Amino acid sequence: MNDLEHSYLVFRLGGLLYGSPLTHIRKVIPVPSIKTVPSRKDYLRGVINLRGQIISVIDLRKKFGLETTEDPQNLILVVAVDSKDIGFIADGGDSVVTIEDPDISRPDLTSSQAVKNIPSEYFLGIGKHQNREIHLVNLAGLVKSSAD
Amino acid sequence: MNELEREVKIIFLNEAEQLLEEGEEHCLALAATSSDKEVGALFRVFHTFKGSSSSVGFLSLAEVVGHLENLLQNLRDGKITFTENVCKIFLDTVDFLRSSIQKLKSDLNCNILPEEMIARIKNTEQEALQIPTSKEPSLPAEQSSTPFFQGEQIPEFDESSGFREEPQEKLIRVSSRKLDTLINLIGELVVNQSILTAHQEKPGLQLSVRESPVEYMIDLCNEVYELSMSLRMTPIRQIFQRMNRLVIDLGLSEKKEIEFICSGEDIELDKAVIEKLSEPLIHLIRNAVDHGIEDSEQRLAVGKSAKARITLTAELLEDFALIKISDDGRGLNKENIIKKGIEQGLLNSKTTIDEISDSEAFALIFQPGFSTKERITEISGRGVGMDVVERVMNEVHGSIEIQTKEGVGTTFNLKFPLTLSVIHGLVVTVDQCSYVIPITQVIETVRCDANGRVLVLRGESIPVFKLGEILHGEMDRTHYSGTKLGVVILFRGKKVLFEIDSIVSQRPLTLKPIGPEVQRIRGISAGTILDNGEPALVLNLESLIPEKFPTDTVPKEAFQR
Numbered sequence: 095m096n097d098l099e100h101s102y103l104v105f106r107l108g109g110l111l112y113g114s115p116l117t118h119i120r121k122v123i124p125v126p127s128i129k130t131v132p133s134r135k136d137y138l139r140g141v142i143n144l145r146g147q148i149i150s151v152i153d154l155r156k157k158f159g160l161e162t163t164e165d166p167q168n169l170i171l172v173v174a175v176d177s178k179d180i181g182f183i184a185d186g187g188d189s190v191v192t193i194e195d196p197d198i199s200r201p202d203l204t205s206s207q208a209v210k211n212i213p214s215e216y217f218l219g220i221g222k223h224q225n226r227e228i229h230l231v232n233l234a235g236l237v238k239s240s241a242d
Numbered sequence: 243m244n245e246l247e248r249e250v251k252i253i254f255l256n257e258a259e260q261l262l263e264e265g266e267e268h269c270l271a272l273a274a275t276s277s278d279k280e281v282g283a284l285f286r287v288f289h290t291f292k293g294s295s296s297s298v299g300f301l302s303l304a305e306v307v308g309h310l311e312n313l314l315q316n317l318r319d320g321k322i323t324f325t326e327n328v329c330k331i332f333l334d335t336v337d338f339l340r341s342s343i344q345k346l347k348s349d350l351n352c353n354i355l356p357e358e359m360i361a362r363i364k365n366t367e368q369e370a371l372q373i374p375t376s377k378e379p380s381l382p383a384e385q386s387s388t389p390f391f392q393g394e395q396i397p398e399f400d401e402s403s404g405f406r407e408e409p410q411e412k413l414i415r416v417s418s419r420k421l422d423t424l425i426n427l428i429g430e431l432v433v434n435q436s437i438l439t440a441h442q443e444k445p446g447l448q449l450s451v452r453e454s455p456v457e458y459m460i461d462l463c464n465e466v467y468e469l470s471m472s473l474r475m476t477p478i479r480q481i482f483q484r485m486n487r488l489v490i491d492l493g494l495s496e497k498k499e500i501e502f503i504c505s506g507e508d509i510e511l512d513k514a515v516i517e518k519l520s521e522p523l524i525h526l527i528r529n530a531v532d533h534g535i536e537d538s539e540q541r542l543a544v545g546k547s548a549k550a551r552i553t554l555t556a557e558l559l560e561d562f563a564l565i566k567i568s569d570d571g572r573g574l575n576k577e578n579i580i581k582k583g584i585e586q587g588l589l590n591s592k593t594t595i596d597e598i599s600d601s602e603a604f605a606l607i608f609q610p611g612f613s614t615k616e617r618i619t620e621i622s623g624r625g626v627g628m629d630v631v632e633r634v635m636n637e638v639h640g641s642i643e644i645q646t647k648e649g650v651g652t653t654f655n656l657k658f659p660l661t662l663s664v665i666h667g668l669v670v671t672v673d674q675c676s677y678v679i680p681i682t683q684v685i686e687t688v689r690c691d692a693n694g695r696v697l698v699l700r701g702e703s704i705p706v707f708k709l710g711e712i713l714h715g716e717m718d719r720t721h722y723s724g725t726k727l728g729v730v731i732l733f734r735g736k737k738v739l740f741e742i743d744s745i746v747s748q749r750p751l752t753l754k755p756i757g758p759e760v761q762r763i764r765g766i767s768a769g770t771i772l773d774n775g776e777p778a779l780v781l782n783l784e785s786l787i788p789e790k791f792p793t794d795t796v797p798k799e800a801f802q803r
Binding site for chain 2: 143
């Protein structure tokens with residue numbers, strides 16, 4: 095657990111497991127009331143007030159193009175992108191795990207629903223941990239790539 | 243270069259800019275007063291500059307300033323007089339040093355070539371003394387006995403490298419008095435917080451302070467807030483001085499005699515506002531010199547004094563600052579502007595002078611690409627500039643107004659908030675969402691019971707934009723049955739109205755940065771946090787007006803679907 099570099103925060107999303115490098119996550123907060131913004135992008139859920147700062151909130155399920163399930167959306171992962179925080183809504187937290195590089199594979203996932211909307215440079219691979227498959231994603235890169 | 247060396251160099255570069263500003267100020271004062279006091283002050287400034295630059299190893303800068311000191315010595319000894327040329331060489335040297343400092347800021351190891359500048363200083367000195375000097379034969383500059391005219395060329399830096407500003411931490415000068423007060427206040431806050439904690443643990447605790455700790459806390463918080471806002475405030479003097487310099491330079495190059503008068507230099511504004519303002523002021527002054535002010539023959543012919551006058555004033559009006567730039571030049575010619583507007587396709591070709599109000603016609607000069615002067619001059623007239631003025635005023639949530647009288651002159655009134663971090667906003671709701679509209683943009687709010695796309699207000703037909711439809715698109719709006727309100731703004735000299743559901747309040751709000759995802763949404767300029775702790779977005783209504791919004795046709799036709 096002391097091996098920060100190989101630690102990942104695992105979270106649930108649309109019935110699947112995803113993971114983000116722990117060092118990218120600034121904090122994890124329960125979902126407060128979200129103020130919608132007049133954007134055409136459906137994954138941009140709105141903004142929240144996080145200790146006096148206005149943070150954009152991205153719906154990861156929509157961003158990843160996952161099927162909408164009835165699961166409640168419980169968590170916001172706060173990630174620093176270019177010195178500005180941004181929030182990602184996940185269904186729930188799972189655990190913090192250590193996955194060494196040899197346990198991360200990059201299978202051909204072109205037909206996979208789970209990562210179809212993730213640009214390949216920000217998909218870090220599939221990590222194996224206690225027989226579970228975790229989709230490892232660089233969340234910070236994800237919003238940079240959508241800069242259109 | 244070790245870390246310490248690096249550090250002292252960076253400290254020097256930041257101080258040097260301040261020194262150069264002081265140097266420039268004294269030089270301009272000297273030009274105006276010819277007082278010995280200013281010569282002494284210049285001496286002190288450049289001496290400090292020389293000393294500190296050589297102590298941190300920027301020897302070529304020190305060398306240049308050394309030569310300037312020689313010139314100053316002669317000036318002080320009365321061997322030369324402070325002519326226009328001497329003034330120019332001082333200002334040019336300041337420019338040279340300034341750009342060198344910019345260059346060094348992006349690359350501490352870059353090579354500064356002082357020879358040409360030194361040759362120019364020496365030439366000017368020789369000219370002024372009218373006898374050849376051969377005081378320092380050992381200096382390398384002596385070898386290149388550059389003829390005077392060649393020396394006219396300022397060693398210019400490659401734009402791409404010379405002025406590129408590396409992303410570096412911005413420094414701000416804060417008076418130590420303000421800082422001490424802030425630290426004291428925070429100390430009090432901490433004490434009060436421990437009183438509050440003790441109070442919470444022992445209910446009924448008798449306190450020896452006069453106020454209740456909660457009231458005390460409220461007062462302290464307000465004081466800390468106000469003081470912390472004032473830390474960013476700096477006098478506008480600096481920028482006025484730059485404009486003074488600009489007028490002198492432009493007057494010389496355009497061969498126009500101009501008197502520059504300014505007042506209100508002590509007014510304090512947010513540093514961020516001051517930084518933003520310099521660009522529009524430069525454009526307005528250039529325009530005044532180039533387009534506004536006539537040649538001296540023309541001036542004399544119409545009975546004006548040959549010497550023109552440009553005034554720059556700043557004043558505080560409650561929560562806003564007002565900067566006025568006036569010239570006593572030829573004023574704007576409505577007919578010419580309309581003619582040009584038609585040529586540029588900005589106006590309908592059949593537009594006549596009576597159809598268009600003065601403010602609409604004058605607003606045309608802020609359109610990109612608009613320029614009435616036939617001759618494209620070096621300093622302005624390329625049709626860029628005025629649109630920049632409008633853009634910047636929008637960015638700072640300010641407004642601009644023109645007063646002009648043909649043959650008498652033109653005044654531009656720039657009105658803007660004192661700081662970029664607080665705005666006075668109108669909190670409104672549209673489709674049950676709250677938004678904030680900066681009050682500076684709003685002319686008036688009216689009851690808006692028009693169903694159509696035009697509202698007739700006091701005989702004037704005003705196009706109506708439905709804010710809900712623009713922001714949220716088509717949706718079921720039957721739930722809202724109350725009377726709609728309208729916010730009237732001025733867009734390119736013409737009134738337009740945005741329909742909203744209600745106005746919640748009008749109050750000062752602290753602006754907060756928003757992420758790029760939200761910033762990219764059309765019409766959104768910033769964010770803020772309301773009383774209830776909810777975030778709200780600040781709108782820039784102008785940017786919600788469609789690109790093709792007609793400025794030349796009667797709005798009635800254009801807005802029927």
